Amino acid sequence: MTQKEHHPPPHAGRPRSTEADAAILEAAADLLLEEGLDGVSVDRVARRAGVSRPTIYRRYPGKTELLIAAIHWVYRYQPEQELPAPRDLEELLRWWALALEGPENAGIRTLTLRLLGVGHDHPEFAAAFRAVSVEPRNAMVREVLLRERDRGRFPEDTDLEVVRKLLAGAVLMHLTTNPHGSTVEEAERFFLAVLRETRFQPLGVDH
Known part of the structure; x- marks a missing residue:
């Protein structure tokens, strides 16, 4: 994960949907790891991911949902998938x-x-x-x-x-x-x- 703010090239178009998904989650996860929950805001995530605020809000209705998704990104946890069952x-x-x-x-x-x-x-x-x-x-x-x-x-x-x-x-x-x-x-x-x-x-x- 990157540890600094980054911005898209001046003439770059909007990232494709999957690219935006990953950029948003990576940006939010980086901020979580660096500063904790208080360091994460939609504005900061948008700047670091190189996307607009509406792009984030189309995916996550609020900061809580964004934070939870970012935590799952770090943990490599997918709630929609059934959890594996260990043998013992x-x-x-x-x-x-x-x-x-x-x-x-x-x-x-x-x-x-x-x-x-x-x-x-x-x-x-x-x-x-x-x-x-x-x-x-x-x-x-x-x-x-x-x-x-x-x-x-x-x-x-x-x-x-x-x-x-x-x-x-x-x-x-x-x-x-x-x-x-x-x-x-x-x-x-x-x-x-x-x-x-x-x-x-x-x-x-x-x-």
Whole structure:
């Protein structure tokens, strides 16, 4: 992603629709990564993307929708597509580690850290983002946990919502203690260590 304002050549025509889509999302994502939510405005995105304000508003009715789309752009998340179903909880934690680590995922780490305080500073945005982005992913995690309990990998009296929150907290703890990244293996080991504290039965262990 670029880190400076850029403008179209003096005689360039309007970008084609797909080019404008990408330019808008990249511009908004760059501003999010550089300055957080407060650094993003439709005017600034339009200037950086080299498009007009109406071009943005034809795609996004307001700043909230633009911000959510930009976050999904960074996360490479497409809400309209069905979330993949991991084979087991270990595979899900492996996916999380892969998504967070490596130089190609620096933007994901930076943005996640920037979003930590969004509920306090921008409660209306946080509520909208949670509804369209966070809750669908939480629902997928709940399904995995329920399936694992049905397989006997958690005791019947396990509070799976507490387990889900512990694992989400483990992701945030890993990020805050390793803001510049670590390795996939280190992240995965940490997530699995937290999971083992929940009375979860690893594969190959007799119940």
